[in-house]
Amino acid sequence: MTEENSRTVGPLILVGPPGAGKGTQAKRIAERYGIPQISTGDILRDNVVRGTRLGMQAKSIMARGELVPDDLVCDMVASRLRQADCERGFILDGFPRTAAQAGWLDAFFEHEFFDNAHRGKCLPIVIRIDVDYNQLLLRLTGRRSCQTCGRIYNVHSQPPRVDELCDVDGSRLVTRNDDREEVIVERLAAYQAQTRPVADYYERKGRLVSVNGDLPVEDVTAQVVRVIEDHSAVEAGKPASGA
Numbered sequence: 001m002t003e004e005n006s007r008t009v010g011p012l013i014l015v016g017p018p019g020a021g022k023g024t025q026a027k028r029i030a031e032r033y034g035i036p037q038i039s040t041g042d043i044l045r046d047n048v049v050r051g052t053r054l055g056m057q058a059k060s061i062m063a064r065g066e067l068v069p070d071d072l073v074c075d076m077v078a079s080r081l082r083q084a085d086c087e088r089g090f091i092l093d094g095f096p097r098t099a100a101q102a103g104w105l106d107a108f109f110e111h112e113f114f115d116n117a118h119r120g121k122c123l124p125i126v127i128r129i130d131v132d133y134n135q136l137l138l139r140l141t142g143r144r145s146c147q148t149c150g151r152i153y154n155v156h157s158q159p160p161r162v163d164e165l166c167d168v169d170g171s172r173l174v175t176r177n178d179d180r181e182e183v184i185v186e187r188l189a190a191y192q193a194q195t196r197p198v199a200d201y202y203e204r205k206g207r208l209v210s211v212n213g214d215l216p217v218e219d220v221t222a223q224v225v226r227v228i229e230d231h232s233a234v235e236a237g238k239p240a241s242g243a
């Protein structure tokens with residue numbers, strides 16, 4: 001086991017508009033540090049596919065590009081965060097997304113994680129991935145994903161080796177139901193109206209760090225890793241890199 005795979009990391013919150021690269025980066029960081037990626041979008045889509053009660057409630061809302069009600073999402077996140085694999089840290093991808101969710105998460109951390117002997121205290125690292133608007137549209141319309149392993153591709157910037165097939169398991173790649181232009185517009189509007197204030201909320205608390213998401217995937221990962229390492233250094237009482 002490497003040092004990165006054995007220490008406590010985060011928790012990390014990734015915020016950013018649809019198509020910013022939250023899922024792409026969350027997967028890379030999860031693999032590097034051996035902590036789980038908790039994507040509320042992925043969990044909701046899984047519920048839709050399995051036809052659960054939650055999935056049936058969320059399906060049409062997601063298809064319109066609107067946000068699923070806070071109480072449903074918060075309950076779902078609470079049960080996921082209570083699982084044992086979150087003890088060493090986790091990455092929240094797509095949550096919190098409203099001011100109410102952010103307030104709920106702070107309270108959850110305070111009551112369920114602050115008292116928890118193995119963590120002591122729990123101040124999340126919040127990273128916003130900033131990307132140019134036109135780039136977002138290109139990324140979302142070009143996105144393809146593997147429903148078997150979850151790997152994300154892009155026909156423009158990250159194509160699979162064989163057209164429309166996953167490099168890892170050969171499954172046929174799919175276009176997400178909400179990656180249609182008319183729904184993308186709604187999702188971007190929901191971000192501006194409801195999720196941008198979440199970043200402002202963390203900025204006011206001095207917990208927000210922005211990274212340049214317009215760069216190639218590897219360069220964005222390098223920025224995220226630097227933020228995590230600087231945060232860990234400060235927690236350990238060592239000087240940060242200052243970058």
Ligand code: AP5
Nearest residue numbers: 018019020021022023024040041068094139143153154217
């Ligand atoms: P969700 O699944 O969270 O979607 P989203 O926030 O709209 O974000 P995306 O998954 O579209 O984008 P991403 O930032 O992860 O980008 P990705 O890495 O895939 O939510 C879907 C729906 O679920 C919501 O609309 C809502 O209805 C509901 N929902 C979810 N969470 C909720 C919550 N908390 N509350 C209420 N409702 C909720 O990358 C995009 C593309 O770009 C890919 O093709 C990728 O290959 C490419 N790419 C990534 N990085 C780069 C790069 N650096 N350079 C070039 N290409 C890149």
